[in-house]
Amino acid sequence: MSEQPTINYQDLAEKIKLWGKELGFSDVGICDVDLKTHEQALTKWLENGYHGDMDYMARHDLMRARPADLLPGTLRVISARLDYLPTGAKFAKILKQSDHAYISRYALGRDYHKLMRNRLKQLGDKITAHCEQLNFRPFVDSAPVLERPLAEKAGLGWVGKHSLLLNEQAGSWFFLGELMVNIELPIDQPKANQCGACVSCIKICPTQAIIEPYVVDARRCISYLTIELRDSIPVEFRPLIGNRIYGCDDCQLICPWNRFSQLTSEDDFQPRNHFDHVTLLELFAWDEATFLKKTEGSPIRRIGFDCWQRNIAVALGNAKYDQSIVEDLTKQKQISSEMVIEHIDWALEQQQLKLNKLNEETNLRLTQRLIRTIEKGLPRDAN
Known part of the structure; x- marks a missing residue:
């Protein structure tokens, strides 16, 4: 029986990032699975009821901060970024037209879940060809995973005060997906938080949902109220919603780092049914x-x-x-x-x-x- 060839994991990690770019991802990073520093904040957030009616957030207790519990044997998480900002997207203009509908930029085109998951699956298959013992599983909002802390550890950016991931070359207009693997790849270094003293996202929020830096009370968030909530919208929030009928981008629109956002090259993310101006x-x-x-x-x-x-x-x-x-x-x-x-x-x-x-x-x-x-x-x- 022949021995398995020794794998050069440093070389494999570089290949993984190259393959990710070839598959259309904007950036790829690698991190370990230790999220212990996030467990206390997650527990407090849930205890305060900030998840609202999103029962799935509490259903798996601390599994979100423990990737290895989700997929036993997981040693590394490959985090992938995919830019979605469509060309010619009208932002402030639509918000000022009260008779027009404002739809969050990420929802103007096709659903991103299948697209990203398929590409992550293809990335896993490429790795398998170089590493026969690989066990992998792709995730795109499909399991209890703290995707932003993982992406932050993988060096894709830093979590801003609005709780979204920020990247100095791409702002925040991007999707995230994860590929969990059982191989000990070299990890990337996190980026320094560059929000500084800026609190623009906190001040701009129409419903004051960002109750303190890095903490969002979903029950007040327009994205939650228009997407996640299945019951009546509380009366006190209705006037503040304005013409936002699906999600809200205000905290991203005001963020200075989004001056560096990259337009998507994906046709699937371009507006359909004139959703950007209807x-x-x-x-x-x-x-x-x-x-x-x-x-x-x-x-x-x-x-x-x-x-x-x-x-x-x-x-x-x-x-x-x-x-x-x-x-x-x-x-x-x-x-x-x-x-x-x-x-x-x-x-x-x-x-x-x-x-x-x-x-x-x-x-x-x-x-x-x-x-x-x-x-x-x-x-x-x-x-």
Whole structure:
């Protein structure tokens, strides 16, 4: 029986990074599986209930910080970055157009999960060809894994105060995926945290969800409220959501490091269905069949039609007064679920308040104009 050839792991690690780039990843790093320093913060975050209704976050206790418990025998994690910023994406412009829908940049194109997982699988297969004893498993949001701390250890960037990973050459507009392996590859060195004294992301958050640096209360986060939450959106947060109907990018938009973001070369991440520039009423007119057809292969589909309608109803309530909005809300109310009707009623109330304010302003202007006309007709010495 022939002996297995000795493997040069340093050479293999360099090949892995090269293969990763060839497969389309923007960057690849390697780290060990020791996340003990993150266990206390994870436990505290869960105990405080900051995960909201995301029961899956607490379901596996501390397994998220223990990759070797998830896949026994794991010695290293290969972390991969994939940039997703689409070309010509309109950011602040859409947020200022209250009658248009703002959809988080990562969700404008096709769902990234399968794409990244397939590439990680291909990377694992390439490694297997050079290392027969390899046992690997790819993950892309598909298991209890602390992906950002792992990516930070692998040298792909540092965790910013908004809890997202930042890279000095790419900002934060990228996806992360992991390949767990049972071979002792050389590890990369973490990057220094370069947020400094900047707190722009904390200040800009519409709902003040970043309660302290590096700690996000998901229950207040617009991404959680519009994507993860399956019940009614708390009334106090509805006006703050604005026209954001799927996710929120404010903390990324304000971040100075995103001046260095890289545009994606992936066609799959380019906007579909004009999601980067579409009116709320156009989307609100979709029936469930249209929603399912238009969101096929999109991450948006997973929230379901009711939550989609719920989110748009809130955004329409926040839009400038428009009789067409009132008419469409009233029409949709006749065929909507109980949860959606609750948000439609709220939106109609908001539109009525805006109409009342417009009428008051109009009456005030007319009164002021009348007073000026009367004053012009009075004698100069009249009291």
